[in-house]
Amino acid sequence: MTVLQKKKEENQKRDTRAVAKPIKLLPRDKNNNLKLPVMVGKSNNEVKIISIGKVIYDREAYHSQRYIWPVGFESQKEYISMQDPKKRTIYTNRILDGGETPIFEVTAEDLPGKVFQANSPSGAWKSVLNELSVRGNTGSKTHASGPDFFGLSDLGVTKVIQELPNADKCKRYYQQKWINDENDDIKVEDEQEDI
Numbered sequence: 733m734t735v736l737q738k739k740k741e742e743n744q745k746r747d748t749r750a751v752a753k754p755i756k757l758l759p760r761d762k763n764n765n766l767k768l769p770v771m772v773g774k775s776n777n778e779v780k781i782i783s784i785g786k787v788i789y790d791r792e793a794y795h796s797q798r799y800i801w802p803v804g805f806e807s808q809k810e811y812i813s814m815q816d817p818k819k820r821t822i823y824t825n826r827i828l829d830g831g832e833t834p835i836f837e838v839t840a841e842d843l844p845g846k847v848f849q850a851n852s853p854s855g856a857w858k859s860v861l862n863e864l865s866v867r868g869n870t871g872s873k874t875h876a877s878g879p880d881f882f883g884l885s886d887l888g889v890t891k892v893i894q895e896l897p898n899a900d901k902c903k904r905y906y907q908q909k910w911i912n913d914e915n916d917d918i919k920v921e922d923e924q925e926d927i
Contacts, residue, residue, distance in 0.1 A: 752909040755887040772886040779883030782806040784892055785827060789901035793833040793851075797906050799884055800893050801836075803829045807883040812864060814843040823860065825853070825882045836878065853878025 758781075759767045769780050785802030788794040794801050805827040813821040821842040828835040836856040838848040848859040857876040879885040884893075891910055893899065900907070 752911045753887060754911040755891055758888040758892055766892055772883055772888055777880065778810070779881070779886070780808040781883050781889060782808060782824075784889075784896065787893070787896045787898040787902065788829070788834075789898040789903075791832060792904065795902040795905045797904055799879060799890075800896075800899055800902055800905055801827050801834045801884075802893055802896060803827055803834065805882075805884075805893075809881055809883070811860075811881075814840045814846070814863065814867060816842075817864075817868075823881075825856070827882075836882070853882045853884065857881045 758770055758772070761767055766784065768784070769782050771778055771780050773779050783804055783806040785804030785806070787800055787802050794803070805825075807825045809823050809825065810820050811823050813819040815821075819842075821840055823841070824839050826837045826839075828837055830851075833851050835849050836851070836853045838856045838860050840846065840860070846863070848856050848863070850856040850859060854877060857878045861876060877885065883889055887908070887910075890908060894905075894907060899905070
């Protein structure tokens with residue numbers, strides 16, 4: 733790919749982010765604080781957002797054109813158990829401060845001593861899927877979208893992260909535009925924490 737082709741492709745990506753997208757807003761309290769935990773997605777793609785984290789804008793690896801990787805972000809996803817492929821377990825996803833690059837971490841509730849880490853959310857989940865395969869679980873996927881499994885690709889989550897302090901200072905990130913859908917069916921857990 734030539735430099736000119738790459739530039740054109742980058743501009744096309746920027747253009748798609750400039751088109752306003754409809755979203756379901758995440759619930760907020762009367763003071764406009766985000767209510768956590770909150771479930772996003774539907775059925776097998778459901779993810780519980782526990783914490784949004786904070787933006788690290790002065791280290792380039794903590795954002796891309798499409799995503800901001802906030803340190804302290806935490807979510808949970810139900811997926812196939814490491815111990816028993818007929819059962820499901822809770823996987824906890826975290827974004828940690830790894831110095832120059834973020835660390836994406838996944839742990840399984842039913843295998844607490846095992847930690848899967850990588851320099852991308854997809855890499856962390858690829859390690860999980862590899863472990864499931866090694867353990868003989870043929871029902872699991874061979875590839876997963878890390879941003880989907882972390883809950884980062886949900887547009888409501890993207891909007892909240894994009895509105896965090898210092899998000900506007902992420903030089904490579906292309907701000908998304910939104911059309912709000914007030915008729916949402918997002919579930920808020922009983923235990924709530926505000927950010």
